[in-house]
Amino acid sequence: MKQNKLFYIDKKRAVDNQLSKTNRPPLFFYVIIIGFIALFVHEHLVAQSFSISVLNDSVISKGVQHIAWESKEPRWSGDIVVADWTPSVELKTVKANNALMGYETTQEMMRTYQEAINETKKVVAAINGDFYKAGGVPVHSQLIDGEILKMPVQRDALAMDDQQHFYLGSFRYFGQLEILKPSIMLEIDGVNMAREADQLIVYNSYYGDSTNTNSYGYEVLLEQLEHRPINRPELFRVVELAEYEKGFIPDGHVVLSAHGEKVSQLKVLAEGDSVRITHGLLQGQNAIYEQPALVEFIGGSKVFLHDGEIDGNWPERHPRSALGFNSDTTKVFLFTVDGRQESSVGMSLTEMAEVMKYFGAHYAINLDGGGSTTLVANNRVLNSPSDPTGQRKVSNAVLLVQDRRFRR
Numbered sequence: 001m002k003q004n005k006l007f008y009i010d011k012k013r014a015v016d017n018q019l020s021k022t023n024r025p026p027l028f029f030y031v032i033i034i035g036f037i038a039l040f041v042h043e044h045l046v047a048q049s050f051s052i053s054v055l056n057d058s059v060i061s062k063g064v065q066h067i068a069w070e071s072k073e074p075r076w077s078g079d080i081v082v083a084d085w086t087p088s089v090e091l092k093t094v095k096a097n098n099a100l101m102g103y104e105t106t107q108e109m110m111r112t113y114q115e116a117i118n119e120t121k122k123v124v125a126a127i128n129g130d131f132y133k134a135g136g137v138p139v140h141s142q143l144i145d146g147e148i149l150k151m152p153v154q155r156d157a158l159a160m161d162d163q164q165h166f167y168l169g170s171f172r173y174f175g176q177l178e179i180l181k182p183s184i185m186l187e188i189d190g191v192n193m194a195r196e197a198d199q200l201i202v203y204n205s206y207y208g209d210s211t212n213t214n215s216y217g218y219e220v221l222l223e224q225l226e227h228r229p230i231n232r233p234e235l236f237r238v239v240e241l242a243e244y245e246k247g248f249i250p251d252g253h254v255v256l257s258a259h260g261e262k263v264s265q266l267k268v269l270a271e272g273d274s275v276r277i278t279h280g281l282l283q284g285q286n287a288i289y290e291q292p293a294l295v296e297f298i299g300g301s302k303v304f305l306h307d308g309e310i311d312g313n314w315p316e317r318h319p320r321s322a323l324g325f326n327s328d329t330t331k332v333f334l335f336t337v338d339g340r341q342e343s344s345v346g347m348s349l350t351e352m353a354e355v356m357k358y359f360g361a362h363y364a365i366n367l368d369g370g371g372s373t374t375l376v377a378n379n380r381v382l383n384s385p386s387d388p389t390g391q392r393k394v395s396n397a398v399l400l401v402q403d404r405r406f407r408r
Contacts (some may be wrong), residue, residue, distance in 0.1 A: 050074055052355065060377050061124045061402055063089070067359070068382070070344075074317075074351075077344040078337035079375050079382040080359060081125040083400055085325065085332045090164055092399045093129065093144055093298045100149050100192055100206045101135040103393035106374040107381060113399055125377040125400040127334045128321055130299035131368045132395030140299020141171070141281065142396060146229040148279045148297075149206045150192050157299045158323055158365050159281065161292040162229050166325060167283060168303045168365055174280035174288060175202070177256065178233065179268060186265055191279065198260035202277065203249055211247040211255050218263040219247040220256040222275065229293035233276040238269050298367075298398055304349045305356060305364035312350030314366070319346050319373040319386050323398060324356055324364035333361050334400060336375040340386040368394065 056068040063084035070077045083089050094113050096104035104112075110126040117123075130138040141152040143159070152171045159167040175188025177200065189199040192207040195217060203211045211219065222236035236254065247255045254277070258266045269275070280288045281297060304312050305324065319339035325332055335356055339346020347355070349366060356364050371387040372394045385391050 050076070050351075052076075052358065061122070064124050064400070064402070066377055066382060075343060075345050076337055076347065077384065078335070078355070080336075081127075081334040081375065081377055081382075081400065082359070083124070083332050083402075085164075085330050087164070088403045088405075089332070090401050090403075091160055091166075091296060091323075091332065092401050093142055093296050093396060094399060095138075095142060095144060095149065095206070095396045096136055096394065098206070099208065101137055101208075103136040103395065105391040105393055106397045107376045107379070107391060109397045110376055110399060111379065113401075117401075120405050121401055121403050123399050124402050125334055125375070126397050127323065127336065127376075128368055128372045128374045128392075128394050129396035129398050131301065136393075136395045138299060138395045141173070141297055142299070143230055143281070143294055143297035144206075146227060146295045147204060147206070148191050148230060148281075151190055152281060153299070155299055155301060156303045156365055157297060159292075159294045160296040162295050165292065166329070166363075167292060167294075168306065168363060169283060171281040171283055171297075174278075174282055176278045176280075177202075178276040178278070179265075180274050180276070182268060184265060184268065186262065188277070188279070195257050195259055198262060199258070200262040200266075201257045202279075203247075203255040203257060205249050205251050205253070207249065209249060211249065211257050213245050213247065213257050215243075215245040217245075217257050217259045218243050218266055219258070220266055220269055221247065221250075222254050222256065222277075224252055224254065225274075229295045230297070231278070231280050231282070231288050231291040232293050233278040236275050236277060238271050238273045238275065241267075241269060241271065298396065300365040300367045302349065303363070303365045305353045305361060308357065308362050310350055310353040310357075312348060312353050314349040317346035317348055317351075318369050319344075319371070319383075320349075320352050320369040321367040321373045321375070322352060322356065322364045323367060324361035326360045327362035331360060332400070333359065333364070334375060334398070335359075335361070335364070336373050336383045338373070338384045338386065340370075341384060343384070367398075 067080040094109045096102040142149040177186040195201045221240040225235045322335045338344035371392045
């Protein structure tokens with residue numbers, strides 16, 4: 001057990017106050033200015049100087065440890081789960097109630113996932129995920145095993161490809177429907193959202209049992225024949241076509257819902273025809289086939305630590321959650337700090353970046369914080385949630401899953 005590690009950070013701000021010699025103020029002016037400067041620098045140093053003591057450093061699974069830490073000034077208490085980033089470990093995203101809408105606690109989602117997987121895999125830890133809107137809909141997009149739940153927004157996110165490489169930053173959507181005979185390419189306007197004029201929307205079972213559309217559109221039910229990651233085409237077969245509202249969405253199927261000018265283009269299809277759908281979450285200017293094959297995706301507010309450089313833009317102190325990696329991506333970090341409590345006042349993003357750097361992180365993304373902040377390991381809540389009722393029901397979570405067969 002490691003104890004009494006101390007981390008000191010002192011930042012000094014130089015103040016250069018040059019006054020014109022030809023229009024020099026009286027002496028009392030300098031006294032007042034120097035007094036304000038001294039007060040400001042003192043408060044600045046108090047806010048930015050702190051020490052961290054590691055209270056507990058324990059192994060919770062092979063290659064996975066839990067670090068509990070605290071600081072006396074400012075008053076902080078926090079927890080980190082740090083794991084060796086090997087082929088035996090993967091990050092999986094989960095959604096409350098396994099649906100686009102819905103709330104569950106992080107611990108409930110962890111338990112549900114554990115019950116659904118085979119005995120060779122174990123959910124070692126879990127952390128709350130993205131910010132969310134009314135009904136428990138995540139703000140950003142989400143991918144679960146390569147299936148997309150909703151469109152992205154202009155915020156940062158973490159994505160994982162099928163080789164467990166991670167990608168941080170902003171992403172944009174590109175969607176395409178390829179009708180094979182006759183050869184037609186159609187742009188997809190959205191995923192699991194209300195259909196508007198002249199749009200083509202794709203609905204999957206995460207949206208619910210029905211598209212809930214009105215009677216002014218045209219819908220095609222497709223059976224999925226192959227599953228591939230995002231940024232790769234997937235093959236479907238037409239099983240039903242109808243001019244009706246509220247199309248049913250069976251498991252293993254998707255619905256194409258068109259309105260206006262897109263209707264005539266869908267009406268070339270007949271039962272038994274094959275189509276390809278490509279959903280893209282893109283970074284940079286590379287063509288979609290040059291983009292990574294993404295299988296997991298979770299949103300956050302900002303990548304505040306990138307290649308060791310700090311870019312904190314949220315100065316208020318709150319409970320916070322973050323995901324991070326070290327410089328050579330051999331470690332993954334699930335990080336929380338408590339707040340809104342006598343024992344812990346919470347952190348700014350800059351402070352969280354400094355502390356995560358001390359523990360070895362080189363990259364990090366801010367997740368939902370406040371009362372949502374929750375870190376669970378071996379089915380036990382490690383942190384102290386700020387809500388009086390304990391764990392908050394949230395939209396989604398990130399799981400650290402270990403394959404017992406390949407641990408090394």
